[in-house]
Amino acid sequence: DIPVRKSHSGLELPAIGFGTYKINGFDGIESIESALRVGYRLIDSAYNYENEGIVGRAIRESGIAREDIQVTSKLPGRHQDYDGARVTIEESVARMGLDYIDLYLIHWPNPSKGKYTDAWRALVDAQKQGIVKHIGVSNFLPGHIDMLIHSTGVAPEVNQIELHPYFQQTAQRAYDKTHGIITEAWSPLGRANQMLKDTTLTAIAKKHGISVVQAILRWHVQIGDVCIPKSTNPERQRANIDLTGFTLDGDDMMKIAALDNPEGRSFAQNPQWYEEF
Numbered sequence: 001d002i003p004v005r006k007s008h009s010g011l012e013l014p015a016i017g018f019g020t021y022k023i024n025g026f027d028g029i030e031s032i033e034s035a036l037r038v039g040y041r042l043i044d045s046a047y048n049y050e051n052e053g054i055v056g057r058a059i060r061e062s063g064i065a066r067e068d069i070q071v072t073s074k075l076p077g078r079h080q081d082y083d084g085a086r087v088t089i090e091e092s093v094a095r096m097g098l099d100y101i102d103l104y105l106i107h108w109p110n111p112s113k114g115k116y117t118d119a120w121r122a123l124v125d126a127q128k129q130g131i132v133k134h135i136g137v138s139n140f141l142p143g144h145i146d147m148l149i150h151s152t153g154v155a156p157e158v159n160q161i162e163l164h165p166y167f168q169q170t171a172q173r174a175y176d177k178t179h180g181i182i183t184e185a186w187s188p189l190g191r192a193n194q195m196l197k198d199t200t201l202t203a204i205a206k207k208h209g210i211s212v213v214q215a216i217l218r219w220h221v222q223i224g225d226v227c228i229p230k231s232t233n234p235e236r237q238r239a240n241i242d243l244t245g246f247t248l249d250g251d252d253m254m255k256i257a258a259l260d261n262p263e264g265r266s267f268a269q270n271p272q273w274y275e276e277f
């Protein structure tokens with residue numbers, strides 16, 4: 001079925017999870033419930049998405065054993081001092097109404113020098129305390145991760161980054177792999193914009209009798225990441241997790257590799273976040 005990705009410290013994540021950015025309110029609860037019903041077992045949330053409450057509620061009321069579900073949340077930049085981070089993690093756990101969160105990430109490397117290392121110490125201690133089981137980062141560059149390893153000796157288990165055929169992050173993925181860090185892809189479909197009309201991807205999808213979205217998600221599976229597509233539509237949720245019965249061949253993979261574009265981000269990050277290691 002869905003392959004499993006392993007970190008340097010025993011974290012195992014399914015290759016496809018469910019993204020919840022902008023999934024809020026009563027409609028949001030239904031979307032998360034249906035994602036769990038159709039088979040998603042990794043649910044990605046964040047303090048800043050303001051949906052930890054409904055994510056936790058959908059998990060608690062799903063009837064699925066807690067240990068069969070993995071839930072992620074993330075620490076916002078404004079709480080990246082040590083004490084602020086400890087409190088924020090406890091708030092996330094309380095808001096979800098769960099005893100623990102499976103995976104907690106630093107959402108962005110805070111631009112104020114050194115702040116994310118203080119936050120990282122807080123995540124390390126929260127993990128020792130047991131309220132988070134595994135810890136990682138998001139939107140970190142190699143220099144940021146080197147800093148964490150250098151200052152604490154603890155490497156993240158996950159780095160969640162923007163990653164899709166128009167923005168392939170080849171160097172960052174190689175770095176993550178070397179360090180036993182699972183690369184997780186946000187916006188795996190490039191926010192379903194013009195990439196869904198790409199002529200190369202359309203031709204590949206046609207050749208296999210699948211949709212462009214399925215071709216893109218299959219590409220993620222075959223490059224070895226974890227991706228977290230989001231859909232509020234139960235049929236699309238189901239289709240996005242059912243990638244069996246076809247495989248992209250070497251020619252397809254080469255053609256997709258050629259779509260990589262250094263300007264292909266779907267989201268304009270503040271470059272300052274990347275400058276101060």
Ligand code: A2P
Pocket residue numbers: 019186187188189190191192213228229230231232233236237239240
């Ligand atoms: P919808 O919720 O209406 O299905 P990303 O995960 O890259 O941010 O992309 C999310 C967007 O992709 C959402 O707008 C979602 O719309 C759309 N989407 C997700 N799955 C599919 C699919 N199978 N076909 C078409 N659009 C999809």
